[in-house]
Amino acid sequence: MxxxxxxxxxxxxxxxxxxxxxxxxxxxxxxxxxxxxxxxxxxxxxxxxxxxxxxxxxxxxxxxxxxxxxREVGEREMAEAYAVRAVLEQAAAETAAPALKGDLGGLRRCLEALRASALAEDQAGYARHNLEFHRRIVEASGNRILLQTWDALGFETRVRIRLARHEPDLAHLADIHDPIFEAIEAGDGPTAGRLLREHAESFIAVHSASSPATEGA
Amino acid sequence: MxxxxxxxxxxxxxxxxxxxxxxxxxxxxxxxxxxxxxxxxxxxxxxxxxxxxxxxxxxxxxxxxxxxxxREVGEREMAEAYAVRAVLEQAAAETAAPALKGDLGGLRRCLEALRASALAEDQAGYARHNLEFHRRIVEASGNRILLQTWDALGFETRVRIRLARHEPDLAHLADIHDPIFEAIEAGDGPTAGRLLREHAESFIAVHSASSPATEGA
DNA sequence: AGGAGATCGATTATCGATGGTCAAGTCTCC
DNA sequence: GGAGACTTGACCATCGATAATCGATCTCCT
The missing domain is CATH 1.10.10.10 (Winged helix-like DNA-binding domain superfamily/Winged helix DNA-binding domain)
Known part of the structure; x- marks a missing residue:
């Protein structure tokens, strides 16, 4: 790919x-x-x-x-996509944690770049490093179909759309990744999975709240 | 779509x-x-x-x-696809169960057609009705992205490939759907979800066993 | 003989042009 | 004055032909 x-x-x-x-x-x-x-x-x-x-x-x-x-990318669709992402990343993390323990360096670098972008208020950079962090986890699951499915959700674009719409507190968002990293560091897949899922699902409310179901064909 | x-x-x-x-x-x-x-x-x-x-x-x-x-559709990829399907359908069922209680007729007809095809040893028919049964559940989740993601996994073709390779006991496979239907009938999303997930995951072992990771680009 | 480089056949990627289809506006006839 | 057939424009779907690229073969020099 x-x-x-x-x-x-x-x-x-x-x-x-x-x-x-x-x-x-x-x-x-x-x-x-x-x-x-x-x-x-x-x-x-x-x-x-x-x-x-x-x-x-x-x-x-x-x-x-x-x-x-x-295409009109409605808030409803956005929320739906995050719901799917939530379960995919949870499943990925559960199997990926052991594999990731062996190569924590890459993930740590992502996290640092993520924080740096957040401090610099660099939305594009934040989006990129954020995606890379999550994608590494999905990739480490070893399940290529899972990775392709995750890629197909198109978060490359969704994250940037979301940031452009809501302009949230990047620094705070960045911090959320710490416990996820720690769980992986500890090799605790289930916890990492649960945190990732909650992380993704926390955006669903944001989206649902702001616009009442923009219908798209 | x-x-x-x-x-x-x-x-x-x-x-x-x-x-x-x-x-x-x-x-x-x-x-x-x-x-x-x-x-x-x-x-x-x-x-x-x-x-x-x-x-x-x-x-x-x-x-x-x-x-x-x-494309070479290796057993490994098959197993990976079923793993993804497992979590997607679990998530779908959890939210879909209440909605499905309202219109059980369609699902019941699928189940009957499924059984009929199984008894007739009609693989193509079994595949079609089986997929319809599962797809209805995903559809009832109300999450279009979830449905699109599920569709994109291409089980329309995978199921038939699998049936052609392994020729399993269709009648037995059909019966497995009964408890799923019953859980939905009872409006018990979590149970339906768990059963669906186990249902899908039960195929992973079958695939992994028969061929040692056919590499596909 | 052996290997770098030119050549060839097959196939894809792209081109410019044509035929069909749709929607909106016009014209006719009542 | 209004409903429906007709014309018009814009555009997509497809066509036949050309350029670009690849892999393999062939050539020629050492």
């Missing part, structure tokens, strides 16, 4: 994804294939591929002959 | 998927775009789209300029 191809379609996909995440492309906005093709000095084919891939990442949605538009 | 488009690319995708599931296309076999295009009396473009979609369904894998081939 995750080789850096350099086809045109991949480049287009990356750029469009970045724009959607950055809010440059508003939800509901249309993505017209030929217009994008012109911008990238390319033809329609690579654009179509890129759009289809973005569709599987759930960043856009398209209807036959009706075109593609940026 | 799941409108029946009638583009050429969708038709191609369906046919190819059916062939892969049915074993007509062996794992590792190459899928050459132009050859398929000729067969369907079409051009390369729709074939490409179909292949890319099959790739996200993990039925095939492709490398740039190297082509696409049918």
């Amino acid at each position: 995750g080789f850096e191809r350099d086809c045109m379609s991949d480049r287009i996909r990356r750029v469009l994804a970045e724009r959607i995440i950055g809010g440059e492309l508003a939800p509901g906005e249309r993505l017209v294939e030929m217009r994008i093709a012109e911008e990238f000095k390319t033809s329609q084919a690579p654009v179509r591929e890129a759009l289809r891939e973005l569709e599987t990442l759930r960043l856009v949605e398209s209807e036959p002959y009706r075109g593609t538009r940026v | 799941g409108f029946e488009r009638d583009c050429m690319s969708d038709r191609i995708r369906r046919v190819l998927a059916e062939r892969i599931i049915g074993g007509e296309l062996a794992p590792g076999e190459r899928l050459v775009e132009m050859r398929i295009a000729e067969e369907f009396k079409t051009s390369q473009a729709p074939v490409r789209e179909a292949l890319r979609e099959l790739e996200t369904l993990r039925l095939v894998e492709s490398e740039p300029y190297r082509g696409t081939r049918v």
